[in-house]
Amino acid sequence: MKKLSLIVPCYNEQEALPLFYAEAAKVVQSMPCDYEFIFVNDGSKDETLPLLRQMAERDAHVTYLSFSRNFGKEAAMYAGFCNARGDYIAVMDADMQDPPALLPRMFELLESREYDSVATRRVSRTGESPVRSWFAKRFYQLINRISDADIVDGARDFRLMRREMVDSIVAMSEYNRFSKGIFGWVGFRTCWLPYENVERVAGESKWSFWKLFKYAMDGIVNFSLVPLSVASWGGILMTFAAFLILLVIIIRRLAFGDAVAGWASTICVIIFIGGVQLFCLGIMGQYIAKTYLETKRRPHCIIAETNREGVKKIL
Numbered sequence: 001m002k003k004l005s006l007i008v009p010c011y012n013e014q015e016a017l018p019l020f021y022a023e024a025a026k027v028v029q030s031m032p033c034d035y036e037f038i039f040v041n042d043g044s045k046d047e048t049l050p051l052l053r054q055m056a057e058r059d060a061h062v063t064y065l066s067f068s069r070n071f072g073k074e075a076a077m078y079a080g081f082c083n084a085r086g087d088y089i090a091v092m093d094a095d096m097q098d099p100p101a102l103l104p105r106m107f108e109l110l111e112s113r114e115y116d117s118v119a120t121r122r123v124s125r126t127g128e129s130p131v132r133s134w135f136a137k138r139f140y141q142l143i144n145r146i147s148d149a150d151i152v153d154g155a156r157d158f159r160l161m162r163r164e165m166v167d168s169i170v171a172m173s174e175y176n177r178f179s180k181g182i183f184g185w186v187g188f189r190t191c192w193l194p195y196e197n198v199e200r201v202a203g204e205s206k207w208s209f210w211k212l213f214k215y216a217m218d219g220i221v222n223f224s225l226v227p228l229s230v231a232s233w234g235g236i237l238m239t240f241a242a243f244l245i246l247l248v249i250i251i252r253r254l255a256f257g258d259a260v261a262g263w264a265s266t267i268c269v270i271i272f273i274g275g276v277q278l279f280c281l282g283i284m285g286q287y288i289a290k291t292y293l294e295t296k297r298r299p300h301c302i303i304a305e306t307n308r309e310g311v312k313k314i315l
């Protein structure tokens with residue numbers, strides 16, 4: 001019998017967690033497979049951890065990994081992947097925005113052997129602010145144009161994958177993780193299931209607009225080198241423009257002979273070029289910072305408490 005691993009990152013999910021657990025357990029019990037839950041407590045400050053301890057005591061299918069602080073959803077997913085024992089592995093949010101009811105269909109699709117992973121994509125963004133949706137749309141357009149990881153608009157992290165695919169994701173042990181890019185980068189045959197957006201059952205979204213914006217920037221820097229070449233192309237363009245301006249100045253000098261006029265325009269040009277240079281330096285800085293963090297080889301996360309024996313505590 002196949003085994004299913006459900007990885008659930010939880011950060012301050014005391015309200016949503018019991019609802020999710022009840023619903024998801026009901027669904028997997030009705031499926032023709034064995035299962036395990038891996039809850040990753042990402043440094044919650046509420047009652048999430050005691051709740052997980054209780055659940056683990058009552059249900060042998062429950063494993064929890066509790067981080068020493070908040071390391072972020074990416075780290076939580078990585079820890080889950082490293083510890084999952086199933087043949088099929090899924091990541092799900094604790095807030096029921098990833099409907100457990102889709103699991104049986106996803107399971108069947110993998111069983112048919114035609115696909116290696118079944119991913120979900122929301123076709124609507126109801127309940128989300130229009131500003132956020134607009135920026136999200138632009139982000140997907142941009143990143144698909146400038147990187148070779150193919151990232152689908154509205155794609156969720158919710159997907160069911162075969163062991164082989166998860167092994168290759170774990171092998172990508174980079175420190176700066178952007179899962180939507182990693183899933184696309186490793187390839188494999190993926191089937192997309194569209195569904196209508198569901199609003200979170202309880203609690204609040206952990207993503208502020210600013211946090212999402214930074215996450216989007218990370219995604220671009222992690223999966224594309226195009227911003228770097230903006231600097232070189234900008235430089236070439238600028239040099240060409242400067243050459244043209246020089247020509248104009250020389251001709252004007254020869255024809256009219258005005259020597260001191262044009263002070264204001266000179267300052268404008270200097271400030272403009274200074275700005276462009278700073279902008280390009282900033283882009284370089286982004287990449288150097290990533291390289292710096294990557295070369296430090298810091299662990300992704302530290303597991304402070306778990307109910308499973310033999311778990312590697314520092315990943």
Ligand code: UDP
Nearest residue numbers: 009010011042072073076093094205206207
């Ligand atoms: N999450 C996490 N660590 C964080 C932020 C979020 O583990 O630092 C988890 C959270 O508990 C939830 C999932 O990631 O299970 C998605 O978060 P959320 O629902 O807040 O994001 P949204 O659905 O609004 O994008």
Ligand code: MG
Nearest residue numbers: 093095097200
């Ligand atoms: Mg959510």
